[in-house]
Amino acid sequence: MSDFKVSLNFDRLKSYFPNITDQQKALIIEQGGYTINFESEYYDEVYPQLYEGLLIILTRYHLEDHINELYYIIILLDNQYQEIAYLQDTAYNDDKTAKEVAQFLLTFKNAKPKQAFQLVAKSLTDTAAVKNPDIAKWMCQLVYDAIEARSMPFDLFGEQIYLHLFGMQPLDGEPLLMERLETASKLSSRKPKFSNLLFRFCLHIRTYINEETDLKSGDNVLLSDIHANLFFDIFEFMGYLNRNNIQSEPKDYMHTLFRNQMKLNHSL
Numbered sequence: 001m002s003d004f005k006v007s008l009n010f011d012r013l014k015s016y017f018p019n020i021t022d023q024q025k026a027l028i029i030e031q032g033g034y035t036i037n038f039e040s041e042y043y044d045e046v047y048p049q050l051y052e053g054l055l056i057i058l059t060r061y062h063l064e065d066h067i068n069e070l071y072y073i074i075i076l077l078d079n080q081y082q083e084i085a086y087l088q089d090t091a092y093n094d095d096k097t098a099k100e101v102a103q104f105l106l107t108f109k110n111a112k113p114k115q116a117f118q119l120v121a122k123s124l125t126d127t128a129a130v131k132n133p134d135i136a137k138w139m140c141q142l143v144y145d146a147i148e149a150r151s152m153p154f155d156l157f158g159e160q161i162y163l164h165l166f167g168m169q170p171l172d173g174e175p176l177l178m179e180r181l182e183t184a185s186k187l188s189s190r191k192p193k194f195s196n197l198l199f200r201f202c203l204h205i206r207t208y209i210n211e212e213t214d215l216k217s218g219d220n221v222l223l224s225d226i227h228a229n230l231f232f233d234i235f236e237f238m239g240y241l242n243r244n245n246i247q248s249e250p251k252d253y254m255h256t257l258f259r260n261q262m263k264l265n266h267s268l
Contacts, residue, residue, distance in 0.1 A: 004047035005033030006068040012212045013069055016076070036075055050075065057233045061226065066213055073208055077201050078238060081194070088192040094158030095189040101161060102184035105147065108140040109178065148176045198240060199261035202231050202254075222262065228254035 010017050010025055028034050036047055054074060055067050063070065111117045119136035120129045130136045146152055147165070154162065164184040165176060206227060210216045217224045232250035235241045246253050 004036050004051070005031070006036060006051070006071060007033045008068055008072060012066070012208070013072065015207075016073070034072070036072065047075075053237050054234070057230070057237060060233075061215060061230050063209070063213060063215060063230075066208075069212070070205070070208065073204060074234065074238070077204055081197050081201060081240075084197060085192070085194055088194075090158070091160065092189050092192050094160035095164075095187050097158050098161040098164040098184050099187040099189075101147070101157065102165065102181045102187075104140075105144055105176070106178075106181050106185050108137070108144060109181070111137070144176070194240070195257055196261060196264070198235060199257060199265075201235075202227075202258070205231065205234070223255055223258045225251050228252075228258075 007029070010020055051067070051071055054071055055064060058064050058067055058070060115133075117133040117136055118129045118131045119139055120127065122128075130139065150162070150166070152161075164187065165180055166174065167180065202223075206217065206223075209227070209230075215226065215230075217227060228251035232241060232243070232254050236243060236250075241250075241253075243250055248256070
C-alpha cells in the first residue's frame with residue numbers, strides 16, 4: 001500500500017467526500033494527510049512522480065494551489081479508467097482469440113479427405129509449412145482434441161473462449177459442435193476506443209475547475225481553448241494520448257472529442 005499523503009481541502013471536494021465528518025478530517029490531518037492508494041494503481045514510487053509531473057502542468061495554468069485536490073481527482077479517475085480499459089481490452093482480445101481459434105478448427109474439420117491441406121507456421125521473418133496432408137491433419141487433430149477436452153491453457157486463450165465454444169453450461173465430455181464453431185468464427189468485435197472515458201474524465205476536472213478556480217469556462221462555452229490544452233497535457237502525461245500520433249493541434253483534438261461525445265451523450 002502506498003504511504004504517499006496529501007493535505008486535501010475537503011470543502012473543495014464535497015462531491016467526492018459528501019459525508020466526511022469533522023472527526024474524520026481531524027484524524028486525517030493528525031495522520032499527516034490523506035493517503036492516496038487505489039487497488040488498480042501504481043507502484044508506491046510512482047505516486048510522488050505523478051504528483052511532481054502534474055504540479056509542473058498545473059503551474060503552467062496557474063493552478064498550482066489546487067495541486068492536491070486535482071491530484072486526488074486525477075488519480076481517482078485514472079484508477080477507474082484503468083479498470084474499465086482493462087475489462088474492455090480483455091473482452092476484445094478474448095473474442096478475437098475465440099474467433100481465430102474457431103476459424104482454425106473449422107478449416108481443419110471442413111477439409112475434404114482428398115483435398116490439398118497443409119499446416120503453416122509464420123513468423124515476422126520466416127514461413128514454414130507441413131505439406132504432407134496426413135501429417136498436417138494429424139497435428140491439427142492434436143490441437144482439436146486438446147480444445148475439445150478443455151485442456152488448453154485458459155490464461156493464454158482467455159476466459160471467453162469457453163463460453164463461445166461450449167456454451168453457458170456444457171456437459172462433461174460434450175464434443176465441440178460445428179454450429180458453435182460457425183457462430184464463434186463470425187464474432188464481430190471492434191478494438192476498444194476510450195474517447196468516452198476521456199470525455200467523462202474531462203467533465204470531472206472541468207466541474208472542479210469551474211467551481212473552485214479562476215480558470216473558468218465562459219458562459220455557453222462547451223470547451224475553452226485553455227481547458228482543451230490543459231486536458232490534453234494531463235492525458236498525454238498520464239499516457240492516454242500522444243501529440244505525435246494525432247493529425248491536429250492538441251486543443252483541436254480535444255474540441256473534436258468533446259463535440260463527438262456530446263452528440264452521443266444527449267443527456268449531458
